[in-house]
Amino acid sequence: MxxxxxxxxxxxxxxxxxxxxxxxxxxxxxxxxxxxxxxxxxxxxxxxxxxxxxxxxxxxxxxxxxxxxxxxxxxxxxxxxxxxxxxxxxxxxxxxxxxxxxxxxxxxxxxxxxxxxxxxxxxxxxxxxxxxxxxxxxxxxDIRLTRNGLDSILKSVPRIYQLQPIDIILEEILSNILNIVHSADAFILVDRLEGTEENSKESIYRGIGKYNIDIETFTTLFNPLQMMFAGSARMNSQVVKHEGGVFFPLLNDKRESIGVIFVDALDEKYISLLEVFSNQAASSINNAFLHSMINIKNSELKMTYEIIRTRYEETVDTLRLAVDAKDEYTRGHSDRVSKYAVEIAKCFSHLTEHDYNLLRVGGTFHDIGKIGTADDILLSDRKLSDSEFHEIQKHPLTGAKILSALSMFQDTVPLVLCHHERVDGSGYPNRLKGDEIPFLARILSVADAFDAMTTNRVYRSKLPLEAAMAQLQKGAGTQFDPDIVEKFVDLLRSGAIKLDE
Ligand SMILES: [Fe+2]
Incomplete structure (x- = not known):
């Protein structure tokens, strides 16, 4: 009863x-x-x-x-x-x-x-x-409430830290506030970080419950007294209570104010929990802003990269002209070697666009070391003496040294250095054998020799295509990598590569 x-x-x-x-x-x-x-x-x-x-x-x-x-x-x-x-x-x-x-x-x-x-x-x-x-x-x-609240915060953190558009992050933050404090009405006001968007001075507003209104309507409802409390929370970086609601400041890593969260009719017991959550929310907002700034920086970097690339190409052209100017007979040789080398490389599935590019540059510069060779040796139409031949053989090392001076050519250096090595170990400058010679240098070697055979030189006339292919096949396994010769001959026979006239 x-x-x-x-x-x-x-x-x-x-x-x-x-x-x-x-x-x-x-x-x-x-x-x-x-x-x-x-x-x-x-x-x-x-x-x-x-x-x-x-x-x-x-x-x-x-x-x-x-x-x-x-x-x-x-x-x-x-x-x-x-x-x-x-x-x-x-x-x-x-x-x-x-x-x-x-x-x-x-x-x-x-x-x-x-x-x-x-x-x-x-x-x-x-x-x-x-x-x-x-x-x-x-x-x-109190302990249970804090534990449950912290549990909700922990669950919400991965979601609000996902890199999403800022509007979605703000909505996530607001809906998580509802989970934590069981309050229905809240809003968040954030300054857009300068440099992240065109309208950099703009504030971003999102509200839920009775605050689920657009920013224009919100500004007409947000009275001077509320503005003062919001301003006080931001200026002093502290929680401010106002007519049953509470303002929480949002601070960035430097403890500067980036905005404010307001929760209406908030029970006092939730204040410290929401302070914890506000800190997490501020960090996630800051992350999102920094991420959009990084995107902008990335596009700036892209522009800078384009400028560097243009200058790089100009440098390549200048150096190539310097090489070609030395010897009218070899003019065009480096371009053709590049072209042949890239075509050969495309037959090997383990090679990438990056490798093609290395071969393009390597082909262009493989003989750049000849800049240092005396003209009377380089342009001689007589049989060279041993010492003169020794002088010519210095050009891969001289070329490697020239290219080593520029960081943008670092990856090309081994190709230039090794393009006269032979797979049987009788080449120069280091008498490397087989796999000791970089694969791309072995490709370059075949392309280089083929173009030398099929163009007129001061000391001999060019060979017909069939004879040149026969020469390559003869050298397979001694001078050249046999797999590379095989692929190249296939390309030539199929007509995929045609000789420049
Ligand atoms: Fe060479």
Whole structure:
């Protein structure tokens, strides 16, 4: 039987939210508890029937049960066991008639009963126990709320840190605020970072609940007083409460204000949780801005790269002209070697566009070292002496040294250095054998020799195509890599490569 539902008459709202239920056979005890607890500002319901009391506990959120240890129809232990089968959180306080009737410790422990006190004329002991229970439960609730809130924050962090457009990040932040604090109305106002968009001074606004309006409508509703509170939160980098709502500042890595979050009708207990979340939100917004700045920087870098590339090509042309100017007979030779080398490379599936490019540049510069060779040796139409031949053989190393001076040619250096090596180890300058010679240099070697054979030189006339192919095949395995010769001859036979006239 329900006896009473008392009015709350105190100033401590959290105390009145703390619900106490009582179960005792003696109606006098229930009435006394009513008076006592009401006077102290607690919410209390009392029962003399255990079935009704248990049912009420099942259906309502009670914090404390004051339970008579000696009930007539049922053992208090059994009542506790039934309650514990569906509610582990309820704080239980046993009331005993006499101190000698106190329940054994084992019973208290086993059923998770938090305390007991004797029924006496002096209510102070009971009130102290109730107060202590209230404090414990409040603390537990705070811990639970913080734990759940932090859990929500942890879950939301990966989402808000995903690199998405800023508008989507702001919406994520707002919907996560709702999850954490169970508030319906909130907005976020952020300064667009300079340099991220054309309208760099613009503010970005997003709202939910009653703030789900466009920024123009928002500015007409945002009164000067609210602006002052928002400004104060930003200027002082601190939380500011205003008419039930709370402003949270958003700060960047340098602790400068980048915006503000406002949550309407926010319970105070959520403030520190939302401070934690605001810091995460600010970081994610900052990341998004930095990312869009990086994109802009990337496009600037692309432009710079284009300028470098143009200058690089100009450098290539200048150097090539210098080589070609030395020897009119070799004019065009480097271009053709590049062309043949790239065509050969395309027959090998493990080579990439980067390799083709290296061969293009390598072909262009393979003989650049001849700049350092005396004209009378280079242009001689007589048989060269050993020392003159030795002089000519220096050109791969001289070329490698010239190109090493420029970082943009670093990858081309091995090709230029090794283009006169032979797979049998009898080449120059380092007498490398087989795989010791870089594969791209082996390609260059075939292309170079073929073009030398098929163009007129001061000391001999060019060979016909068939004879040149036969020469290549003859040199396969000694001078040249046989796989490369095979592919090249196939290309020539199929007509995929034609000789320049
Ligand atoms: Fe050469």
């Amino acid at each position: 329900r006896l009473s539902e008392l009015k709350r008459s105190n100033v401590d709202s959290s105390k009145s939210n703390f619900k106490i239920i009582g179960l005792d056979d003696e109606i006098g005890i229930i009435k006394t508890l009513n008076v006592l607890l009401d006077r102290e500002g607690y919410y209390f319901k009392g029962y003399t029937d255990h079935v009704e009391a248990i049912e009420d506990i099942k259906n309502n959120d009670y914090g404390l049960l004051i339970l008579d240890y000696l009930l007539l129809n049922i053992n208090a232990k059994e009542v506790v066991e039934i309650i514990r089968s569906f509610n582990k959180e309820l704080y239980i306080l046993l009331l005993t008639g006499h101190s000698e009737c106190a329940p054994p410790m084992e019973t208290l422990d086993k059923n998770d009963i938090q305390g007991y006190c004797t029924k006496s004329d002096d209510p102070r002991q009971l009130l102290l126990m109730v107060k202590s229970a209230f404090k414990s439960i409040s603390m537990m609730n």
